[in-house]
Amino acid sequence: MKAGSNLEKVFASGGFAVTGELGPPKGNDGEVVKKKAAMLKGFVDAVNITDNQTAVVRMSSIAAATIALQAGIEPIMQMVCRDRNRIAMQSDLLGATAFGLKNILCLSGDHQSFGNQPGAKNVYDIDSMQLISTVKRMRDEKKLLNSDDVLEGEVKMFIGAAENPFAEPFEYRAYRLKKKVEAGVDFIQTQCIYDMKIFREWMKVVCDLGLNEKCYIMAGVTPLKSAGMTKYMASKVPGIIIPQEIIDRMSAAPKDKAAEEGIKICCEQIQELREIKGVAGIHLMAIEWEHRSGEIIEKAGLLPRPKID
Amino acid sequence: MIIADRKPIDDIKNMLSPYKKILLVGCGTCVSVCMTGGEKEVGILASELRIISELEKKGWEISEDTIQRQCDREYIEPLSEKFEAADIIMSLACGVGIQYMAEVFPRHMVLPAINTTFYGTTVSEGEWQERCAGCGDCVLHLTMGICPVARCSKGLYNGPCGGTDKGKCEISSDLDCAWYMIYNRMKDLGKLDMIGTFIPPRSWKASLNGGPRKRVREDLKK
Ligand code: SF4
Ligand code: SF4
Numbered sequence: 001m002k003a004g005s006n007l008e009k010v011f012a013s014g015g016f017a018v019t020g021e022l023g024p025p026k027g028n029d030g031e032v033v034k035k036k037a038a039m040l041k042g043f044v045d046a047v048n049i050t051d052n053q054t055a056v057v058r059m060s061s062i063a064a065a066t067i068a069l070q071a072g073i074e075p076i077m078q079m080v081c082r083d084r085n086r087i088a089m090q091s092d093l094l095g096a097t098a099f100g101l102k103n104i105l106c107l108s109g110d111h112q113s114f115g116n117q118p119g120a121k122n123v124y125d126i127d128s129m130q131l132i133s134t135v136k137r138m139r140d141e142k143k144l145l146n147s148d149d150v151l152e153g154e155v156k157m158f159i160g161a162a163e164n165p166f167a168e169p170f171e172y173r174a175y176r177l178k179k180k181v182e183a184g185v186d187f188i189q190t191q192c193i194y195d196m197k198i199f200r201e202w203m204k205v206v207c208d209l210g211l212n213e214k215c216y217i218m219a220g221v222t223p224l225k226s227a228g229m230t231k232y233m234a235s236k237v238p239g240i241i242i243p244q245e246i247i248d249r250m251s252a253a254p255k256d257k258a259a260e261e262g263i264k265i266c267c268e269q270i271q272e273l274r275e276i277k278g279v280a281g282i283h284l285m286a287i288e289w290e291h292r293s294g295e296i297i298e299k300a301g302l303l304p305r306p307k308i309d
Numbered sequence: 310m311i312i313a314d315r316k317p318i319d320d321i322k323n324m325l326s327p328y329k330k331i332l333l334v335g336c337g338t339c340v341s342v343c344m345t346g347g348e349k350e351v352g353i354l355a356s357e358l359r360i361i362s363e364l365e366k367k368g369w370e371i372s373e374d375t376i377q378r379q380c381d382r383e384y385i386e387p388l389s390e391k392f393e394a395a396d397i398i399m400s401l402a403c404g405v406g407i408q409y410m411a412e413v414f415p416r417h418m419v420l421p422a423i424n425t426t427f428y429g430t431t432v433s434e435g436e437w438q439e440r441c442a443g444c445g446d447c448v449l450h451l452t453m454g455i456c457p458v459a460r461c462s463k464g465l466y467n468g469p470c471g472g473t474d475k476g477k478c479e480i481s482s483d484l485d486c487a488w489y490m491i492y493n494r495m496k497d498l499g500k501l502d503m504i505g506t507f508i509p510p511r512s513w514k515a516s517l518n519g520g521p522r523k524r525v526r527e528d529l530k531k
Pocket of ligand 1: 440441442443444445446447448449456457458459
């Protein structure tokens with residue numbers, strides 16, 4: 001075991017893992033985190049706690065992850081390279097592991113121009129690839145960056161990263177994953193998948209490169225809530241591809257049944273993804289739909305979640 | 310070259326309000342080429358200010374001069390008489406020129422008429438783009454001659470990020486993704502293996518983060 005997190009144990013036991021997502025509040029009410037954690041408890045093996053996603057100021061990922069952990073659900077703290085330099089990141093890693101956090105997801109972070117602090121100075125002292133290697137160095141060699149002094153204590157982190165099989169250049173995407181594996185990533189969560197054809201092609205290259213044996217790959221899914229959301233995502237969100245067939249299905253559904261149709265599509269996708277070689281789990285991104293995540297996971301036949309000590 | 314933009318006229322007007330005898334000084338190098346602070350632009354600003362002075366009864370006396378380079382003592386020193394005759398100097402040079410004029414004439418205030426923006430080039434008539442951020446540790450040999458520091462919105466050394474969209478950067482559809490360009494050039498030149506090479510965290514000591522920089526060559530010092 002590298003970190004001994006529940007997520008790592010599920011993978012190691014050969015289980016098909018399920019992770020969810022929990023967005024911290026735009027305020028400091030810990031109850032909000034506890035409520036969302038309660039909705040997801042028992043349905044997922046671990047839950048991502050976003051780090052000021054879309055560059056909007058929210059409760060810190062580490063604080064919200066700690067509250068979630070106390071509420072009985074295992075967090076995956078996200079860490080973006082946008083807001084902190086290597087001093088702050090390594091210090092936060094020491095703090096996070098002291099609080100008992102055991103999973104991290106290393107990300108570049110959405111550019112600050114998207115959020116509510118567009119005039120902020122960004123940091124990018126190190127990038128997400130370099131962050132992966134930094135966490136690995138702290139964990140495996142017990143050393144900080146640029147220092148050969150041995151760290152006190154152990155930084156047990158199961159290291160994750162995101163990958164987008166749908167961002168061009170497509171042909172390069174699997175090679176980028178290889179680079180992440182070499183940097184030290186243990187698991188990957190993909191961008192939300194709607195186009196199975198492109199995803200299958202990506203997975204094939206990933207398997208041909210043997211990467212599915214070096215890290216666990218979790219297929220990302222997001223339930224569509226309405227025809228409007230579908231069209232918006234298809235045309236406006238960079239790096240998301242939605243096939244016409246799905247757009248048509250969502251448009252054809254009556255307004256009050258659209259959410260049900262979206263959940264149905266999501267469950268079908270999960271079934272399909274489970275069959276694809278190399279897919280080790282599902283990452284369900286249903287932000288602000290935490291209350292329906294359990295239902296989707298149940299309908300997709302992913303219950304009960306394994307109990308491992 | 311160094312690229313700059315002129316400040317809004319209201320800002321300039323406010324800066325000059327307390328003074329009467331104003332000397333505008335342009336620079337004949339970078340800011341001339343990017344058409345912000347050369348002789349012609351000094352003339353335009355002078356006319357604008359004269360009109361404002363008329364309309365708003367400011368009583369400004371505006372004189373103009375443009376020297377070859379404001380970052381060179383030898384060109385600045387001959388301005389000494391004009392400096393003495395003015396209440397205030399306003400420079401249309403880059404931040405280096407503005408500061409250096411004030412260094413050469415420490416008893417005078419030199420105000421900025423322009424915002425120095427970046428090191429770039431003219432890509433087509435009327436369009437300039439950033440190319441280098443003076444980071445002090447060039448990696449262009451690893452990135453096919455395309456700078457990841459100045460041209461990737463996140464300054465990534467191991468890009469592209471997941472936000473790259475059909476060759477464009479996630480922050481704007483009229484900004485090219487630097488890493489998409491790097492990838493394509495590697496492909497075109499048969500060097501795709503390079504994209505798999507991990508670039509480790511660098512030291513930023515050689516950049517501004519290491520404190521203000523200076524260069525010394527003992528062999529050239531007198
Ligand atoms: S790598 Fe540094 S020195 Fe080289 S072009 Fe980019 S900013 Fe300039
Ligand atoms: S889209 Fe390209 S240029 Fe923009 S931040 Fe990402 S890698 Fe950099």
